[in-house]
Amino acid sequence: MNPDHARRPRLLVVDDEADNREFFAETGDLAGYAVASLGDVRELESALQPAPDVILLDLIMPHLDGIEVIRELARAGCRSRLILVSGCERRVLQAALRLAQGFGLDVLGELQKPVSVAALTALLLQPGMPPARVQPLQPVTLDELHAALAENRFTVHYQPQVALHDGRWCGVEGLVRWCHPQHGLLLPDSFVPLVERGGLGLELTRCVLECALADLAHLHGLLPGGRLPGLSVNLPGEALFDVSLPEQLLALVDAAAWQHDAITFEITETSLAREPVRALDILTRLRLKGVQLSIDDFGTGYSSFGQLHHLPFSELKIDLGFVRVADRDPVARAIVENSIRLGRQLGLTVVAEGVESATLWHWLREQGCDLAQGYLVSRPMPAEQLPAWYAAWGVPACPA
Numbered sequence: 001m002n003p004d005h006a007r008r009p010r011l012l013v014v015d016d017e018a019d020n021r022e023f024f025a026e027t028g029d030l031a032g033y034a035v036a037s038l039g040d041v042r043e044l045e046s047a048l049q050p051a052p053d054v055i056l057l058d059l060i061m062p063h064l065d066g067i068e069v070i071r072e073l074a075r076a077g078c079r080s081r082l083i084l085v086s087g088c089e090r091r092v093l094q095a096a097l098r099l100a101q102g103f104g105l106d107v108l109g110e111l112q113k114p115v116s117v118a119a120l121t122a123l124l125l126q127p128g129m130p131p132a133r134v135q136p137l138q139p140v141t142l143d144e145l146h147a148a149l150a151e152n153r154f155t156v157h158y159q160p161q162v163a164l165h166d167g168r169w170c171g172v173e174g175l176v177r178w179c180h181p182q183h184g185l186l187l188p189d190s191f192v193p194l195v196e197r198g199g200l201g202l203e204l205t206r207c208v209l210e211c212a213l214a215d216l217a218h219l220h221g222l223l224p225g226g227r228l229p230g231l232s233v234n235l236p237g238e239a240l241f242d243v244s245l246p247e248q249l250l251a252l253v254d255a256a257a258w259q260h261d262a263i264t265f266e267i268t269e270t271s272l273a274r275e276p277v278r279a280l281d282i283l284t285r286l287r288l289k290g291v292q293l294s295i296d297d298f299g300t301g302y303s304s305f306g307q308l309h310h311l312p313f314s315e316l317k318i319d320l321g322f323v324r325v326a327d328r329d330p331v332a333r334a335i336v337e338n339s340i341r342l343g344r345q346l347g348l349t350v351v352a353e354g355v356e357s358a359t360l361w362h363w364l365r366e367q368g369c370d371l372a373q374g375y376l377v378s379r380p381m382p383a384e385q386l387p388a389w390y391a392a393w394g395v396p397a398c399p400a
Contacts, residue, residue: 008034009053011124014041014069015085016061020113024056024085027117031124041069045076052080054108054124059086059096066096074103081106083123087113091331101321109325140180140191142198149203153179156212157380160389161232161351161373164365167395171230171264173373174212175380176204201236202245209233209249213256215383232264232294240267240279246286260290264315268296280311287312294351298339308346316343320354320374327359340367358396 011033013024021037028035033054038047041061055073059066066084073082082105086093090112097110109123148154158172178186195204212231219229239245253263265286283293294315295307308316318339326333336352343350352364355374364372376396378389 008032010050011035011054011056012047012052012080013037013056014044014047014061015039015056015058016041017058020058024115024120027120028056028124030117031121033124044069044072048076048078048080051078054081054083056083056085056120059084059093060088067099070096070100070103070105074100074105078105081108083108083120084110085113085115086110090329094329094331140178140183140186140194142194144180145191145194145198145200148178148180149200149207152207152211153181154204154207154211155179155185155382156208156215157382158212158215158386159373159380160378160386160393161230161371162377162393164352164361164369164372167393169229169390169393170371171232171262172216172386173232173266173380174208176208196236196238199238201238202242202248205233205236205239206248206252210252210256213252213258217256219383219386230262230264230292231258232266234296235265235267237268240282243278243281245282246289246291249286250289250291261292264292264294266294266296266317276310284312287314308342313348315349315351316346317351317353318369323352323354323360323364323374324356327357327363336364337367340364340369343370344368359399361396362398 009032011025011028013021013028013035015021015024015037016039018039021039025035025037036047036052038044041064055078057066057069061069064072066086070082073080082100084093084096084100084107086096093110093112097107100107111119111123155177156174157177158174160169161171161173162169176188178191180186183190195201212233216229216231242248249265250260253260267283287293292314293312294317295311295313296317297319298316307313316339318336322332322335322339326336340350340352349370350368351371351373352360352369353373355361355364355372355376357376361372361376377393381389
């Protein structure tokens with residue numbers, strides 16, 4: 001085998017039509033992939049050894065349809081990235097994409113047949129990163145997690161949030177990382193489910209908040225007016241069971257001499273469902289003390305509007321799954337447009353996650369969205385890299 005070929009990331013094309021397989025294979029080869037093709041989905045299990053980096057899956061196949069295949073991939077713990085293609089109507093294709101994501105599969109996107117070279121290449125070469133082999137989640141134990149918390153082995157990376165109307169830097173979202181002695185730097189997917197099962201969410205939140213407040217203290221004076229950047233931190237569902245939460249968290253904020261209104265806690269809709277009255281108690285007291293509250297992943301749940309009506313949110317954060325595709329998906333575009341309109345009517349700050357192109361940036365600005373967060377602005381980074389990012393940051397030019 002050609003050694004250079006062996007180093008290329010692997011693409012598996014699964015389509016029962018020979019012409020399609022040939023087209024997808026040629027496009028993948030030009031994008032830098034080593035390509036294997038499969039016409040009979042019943043042979044998929046053997047084709048997954050070793051696991052390819054990307055699987056391109058046609059949803060309409062004889063013997064097993066794409067939904068059945070998605071279910072089997074999830075059951076097998078497949079870590080390959082997935083591209084879904086089909087000639088069926090787009091809403092069915094997008095429903096299949098959401099199902100795959102719901103099963104925990106890593107979905108790059110969906111393409112409606114006939115597929116163009118440009119559209120497929122754009123998915124195979126995601127913005128800001130070359131095709132790369134997906135690293136498997138590293139196995140960690142609850143004992144390791146307890147030790148990591150006791151030994152302060154967690155660190156925080158920061159993704160900037162900027163104002164869409166002028167590009168002004170407004171704040172950062174703090175995203176936890178685990179500095180594991182054997183596995184290196186672990187992303188949240190590797191350990192957050194274990195944190196939740198072990199009931200350690202509140203302890204991890206305190207750790208993240210304390211670390212972030214200390215990290216960002218040296219940035220004092222970097223923003224106009226000598227302000228510290230706003231800091232957003234995720235608040236786990238289990239935190240909303242403890243009515244002493246406001247005092248616990250604000251003691252850390254006060255000790256670091258931060259303003260309360262510079263702190264935003266992000267809450268997902270699902271975390272509010274278990275103890276709604278107690279959550280209302282805790283969140284209202286946080287707002288009374290000046291802390292900002294954001295409803296995260298807005299639009300993905302079934303009762304987002306009810307939560308906006310009952311709870312004192314100050315920010316609405318539109319889920320990146322809608323924002324990323326709003327420039328090419330009419331349904332996602334309508335959801336984003338109406339979310340922005342709703343947020344403005346309610347007097348909320350509206351944040352768009354997943355802003356990855358200049359086209360999206362300028363469209364969101366035209367819609368009246370307040371803040372942008374995403375790879376176009378920056379990937380998450382350690383605190384010490386923020387000043388250099390800030391010095392280089394500029395509003396993206398409007399596409400021709």
